[in-house]
Amino acid sequence: MQHIERAIFDLRRGLPVVIEGRHSRHLVAPIEATTSDLLQDMKDGARTAPQLVLTEHRLAHLGRSNADAPAAIELQTDDAREDVIRWAADPDADWPPSRQPVAISDVGHAALALMRRGLLIPAAIVIEPDDSLGPAIQRRLDRGDLLSVTAADVFAHRHAAPSLLRRVSEANVPLEAAPHSRFVIFREADGMREHVAIIIGDSAQWATPVPVRLHSACLTGDLFGSLRCDCGPQLKASLATISKRGGGVLLYLAQEGRGIGLANKMRAYQMQDDGLDTVDADRVLGFDQDERDYAVAREMLAQLDVAHIELLTNNPAKLDAMNREPIEVAGRRGVYGRLTRQNRRYLATKAQRAGHWLDALLSEPVLSESTDSDRNEQD
Numbered sequence: 001m002q003h004i005e006r007a008i009f010d011l012r013r014g015l016p017v018v019i020e021g022r023h024s025r026h027l028v029a030p031i032e033a034t035t036s037d038l039l040q041d042m043k044d045g046a047r048t049a050p051q052l053v054l055t056e057h058r059l060a061h062l063g064r065s066n067a068d069a070p071a072a073i074e075l076q077t078d079d080a081r082e083d084v085i086r087w088a089a090d091p092d093a094d095w096p097p098s099r100q101p102v103a104i105s106d107v108g109h110a111a112l113a114l115m116r117r118g119l120l121i122p123a124a125i126v127i128e129p130d131d132s133l134g135p136a137i138q139r140r141l142d143r144g145d146l147l148s149v150t151a152a153d154v155f156a157h158r159h160a161a162p163s164l165l166r167r168v169s170e171a172n173v174p175l176e177a178a179p180h181s182r183f184v185i186f187r188e189a190d191g192m193r194e195h196v197a198i199i200i201g202d203s204a205q206w207a208t209p210v211p212v213r214l215h216s217a218c219l220t221g222d223l224f225g226s227l228r229c230d231c232g233p234q235l236k237a238s239l240a241t242i243s244k245r246g247g248g249v250l251l252y253l254a255q256e257g258r259g260i261g262l263a264n265k266m267r268a269y270q271m272q273d274d275g276l277d278t279v280d281a282d283r284v285l286g287f288d289q290d291e292r293d294y295a296v297a298r299e300m301l302a303q304l305d306v307a308h309i310e311l312l313t314n315n316p317a318k319l320d321a322m323n324r325e326p327i328e329v330a331g332r333r334g335v336y337g338r339l340t341r342q343n344r345r346y347l348a349t350k351a352q353r354a355g356h357w358l359d360a361l362l363s364e365p366v367l368s369e370s371t372d373s374d375r376n377e378q379d
Contacts, residue, residue: 004157005190007149008118016042016137017114018148021107024128027137027146028111031088031123036081038137042125045133049074051126052084053108058123058286062087062095070112071101072126088123091271091284110151113158117192119261122286157190162295164189167303173198177236178243186300193254197300200239201247209330211248213238213312214297214322216255219262227342228269238312238335249306251297258282259291294321302326 007017014033019026027045029038031052043050051072059067073087073096086093104126111124133141140146170184175198182199215238221231242248257265260282268281279289298321301307310331311322323329 003147003149004114004153007147007154008114008190008192010147011114011120012118016146018141018146019107019110019154020148020150021105021110022151024105024107025148026105026107026111027127027129027133027141028107028114029125030115030118030120031085031125032120034081034084034125039081039084039125041133041137042127043075043077043079045129045131045137046127047130048128049076051075051102051104051108052087053104053111053124053126054088055112055122055286057283057288058088059101061091061284062093064095064101067101070104070109072104072108073099074102075125084125089121089267089285091274091276091281106151110149110154113154116287116291117158117190119192119264121264121267161189162293162299165195165296165299165303168194175239177239180243180247184304186296186303188296195254195296195300196252197304198239198250198252199247199304200242200250203247206247207245207310209308209310209328210306211242211245211312211333212301212306212309213242213248213250213335214253214294214318215250216253216258216292219256220265227340230336230338230340233338234335241312241333241335248310249301249304251300253292253297255292258289259293260285260287290317294318298322298324298327 010017011028011030011033014030016027016029016038019028027042029042052075053070053072054062055070056067059071064071075084083096087096108124108126111126112122115122115124129141131138137146165186165188168185168187170182173181173183175181178198178200180201184197184199186195186197188194215231215235218226218229218231220226221229222235223232225232238250242250256262257268260268264285264287267285268278271281271284272278276284282289282291301309307326308328308330309322310333311319311329312333312335313319314334314336319329319332
């Protein structure tokens, strides 16, 4: 699977990659790195009309309300880079007049999977190249400098990734809320993410079921104390709860922004400042309301020989995702941060639109009176 990992790295560097489909070969470029020159070269060198491949969430935002699968906009000769960027990510964009969505091939689906894995905006320019690409691209293509992968391998990598998780290092790290703690580091195969299992207390004396918390990394909240979320207080409360109950496991997962990455999280923040709620902001960018994959959490627990758990969560999706082989969820306990003016709107959105169990928290008095904003990255 190393070639898939290299393809993700190249896309993050802004380089196109070649994806071999069932019946043809395509050149794929990430939206974030598409310059006017690259776009022109791809349009000039396309055997058929270039496609801007978009997710069903982005299509719905552009007015295709019946979209239930990814599709594409066929690009025309006079479509500028600014048009493409607007259709891919601008919250104020509309569907281009007189064009219909075009069904995409396995290559289009693979391209979106690679963008998501690389934490890029989930949109791509896809062409079937002829022999008239721009000189720089053509030379690299002829020399084999552009990495080539198959769509089938992209899909296989996506499904196999959790099982390729490696336990790479560990050490004792005493914490204020849990002095007897050990950090165990797990690395995903493509090197994109490292996750931490915080082992609290002596496993031989843990209660059964074992208290377990899944906490998605939140740089702004956990490290800097952002008032947009309750992540930092929720993290501390989870550590204290597990420690008081005799120990257990906190999985600190590298899934910033509910799985969309830090750069896209900042893009979503800006849209929230302009009036969107957190769910709609993510969908404007082409993401689902929650892009996290908890298969990696199940694999971490399996490697730690923890199978029978009590899950500390307010999120029904976490409960459903974790109660699968080889993990059995025997119970649930709520865990809360603090309610502030800044995060109340977001917490209410979670309760109303995703069914999160937050009635107890939302009924409490607000603790902070400051400027309005609204994103919490946790449950």
